[in-house]
Amino acid sequence: MKIEFKKVPSIQKEFSIKLDSVEFSGTFCKIAQNLVKLNTTIVGKLSVDCCKCGEEHTIELDESQEFILSDGELSSDKIKDDEIVIEVENHIIDFDEILMSELESIRSDYHVCPVCQENDNYVDVEY
Secondary structure: OEEEHHHOOOOOEEEEEEEOOEEEEEEEEEEEOOEEEEEEEEEEEEEEEEOOOOOEEEEEEEEEEEEEEEEOOOOHHHOOOOOEEEEEOOOEEEHHHHHHHHHHHHHOOOEOOHHHHHOOOOOOOOO
8 A cells, every 4th residue: 555645644544454464554644744653553473483493483463563754854853762763765655565664574583483482402503
């Protein structure tokens, strides 16, 4: 799902997209001429690799995140410490791209499969 930055309303609008078994939903609204606030939840199942044995396993997702979308570059003095800012290119907000980025971020984290969690003596395997 894509929307032009200039067409984002100043009142909250809901969105929802699905990718495989993951649902990405929430609200968005314009908070300034070049800023959009995006409140999201990601719910579903995602396949990840175990950081110890390398085996693939599935995790349950139920995460909430708030983003500030900027139409172009945003000065660092306008960013609060706890804000996640995404700079939008070509004046188009691409929700699919944001979802894919979040899923890749989750996949790149360290995940331990149930087998390795039960076996504390298990040494990391080089693969």
